[in-house]
Amino acid sequence: MSLSQDILFEAQPYLIANEKHPFVQGIITGKLTPEQLSYYDEQDIAFEYNEVGVINALINYSTNTNQALLFHKRQDLQLHMLHDWLAREPESMPHNWQTLKQTTIQPINQMYRQHMVATIQTHSVLQILPSFAAGEWMYIELGKWMRNQTRVQEQPFKDFLNIGGGDFEGPNGYIQKFFDIIDHEAESATKREQEQAKQTFLKSCLLEWYFWDAAYKQITWNDWKDIALNGKDNAML
Numbered sequence: 001m002s003l004s005q006d007i008l009f010e011a012q013p014y015l016i017a018n019e020k021h022p023f024v025q026g027i028i029t030g031k032l033t034p035e036q037l038s039y040y041d042e043q044d045i046a047f048e049y050n051e052v053g054v055i056n057a058l059i060n061y062s063t064n065t066n067q068a069l070l071f072h073k074r075q076d077l078q079l080h081m082l083h084d085w086l087a088r089e090p091e092s093m094p095h096n097w098q099t100l101k102q103t104t105i106q107p108i109n110q111m112y113r114q115h116m117v118a119t120i121q122t123h124s125v126l127q128i129l130p131s132f133a134a135g136e137w138m139y140i141e142l143g144k145w146m147r148n149q150t151r152v153q154e155q156p157f158k159d160f161l162n163i164g165g166g167d168f169e170g171p172n173g174y175i176q177k178f179f180d181i182i183d184h185e186a187e188s189a190t191k192r193e194q195e196q197a198k199q200t201f202l203k204s205c206l207l208e209w210y211f212w213d214a215a216y217k218q219i220t221w222n223d224w225k226d227i228a229l230n231g232k233d234n235a236m237l
């Protein structure tokens with residue numbers, strides 16, 4: 001079994017848990033509040049900017065030119081996507097470059113971002129790529145799964161997780177190419193390094209669940225502070 005097959009086998013329960021999360025269910029039923037959507041939107045756009053740094057590291061530490069070109073192409077897509085996202089600015093959730101830079105990165109987002117960024121110091125594509133590829137894989141799989149659900153056909157729910165299509169899916173899509181790279185790099189890695197890469201992927205999958213959860217409950221540092229300093233009920237966390 002290749003490393004990517006092993007990873008994907010172990011990641012299945014995480015995918016199912018993400019499918020069941022009330023935020024994801026709320027996308028299908030259109031039952032998320034503007035506040036929940038706005039929290040997600042703001043935190044996620046900041047998360048995607050963090051991914052820019054991770055993809056830069058992948059370009060840097062590529063082990064051959066084809067890898068570097070692939071990551072460079074994915075970076076181009078990322079920056080264009082972010083450009084379009086910023087330009088959309090729906091009334092209910094205005095954002096622009098300035099306000100984004102001032103956005104407070106809330107607890108789970110911070111943990112997830114740092115989990116990803118921490119892999120950069122390994123200088124190893126095998127360790128960095130799974131931290132990023134897991135989120136990409138999760139969104140693609142959730143998008144595929146959603147196509148089989150009867151989902152609300154209104155914006156913004158209609159296009160949520162609707163990221164499938166040629167660029168990402170199929171034998172020539174990014175995600176398959178990322179798994180091919182993981183398997184290629186695994187060939188020259190130790191068992192311990194392979195296991196580390198797998199655990200990084202799975203931790204990203206887990207943090208995906210917590211990212212939905214944080215948006216569903218709109219968890220902020222103030223909530224953390226209230227619980228720690230004022231003894232507020234911590235059932236929500």
Ligand SMILES: Cc1ncc(CN)c(N)n1
Binds near residue numbers: 135
């Ligand atoms: C939390 C999260 N994970 C993954 C993705 C897809 N890059 C995202 N937009 N947000």
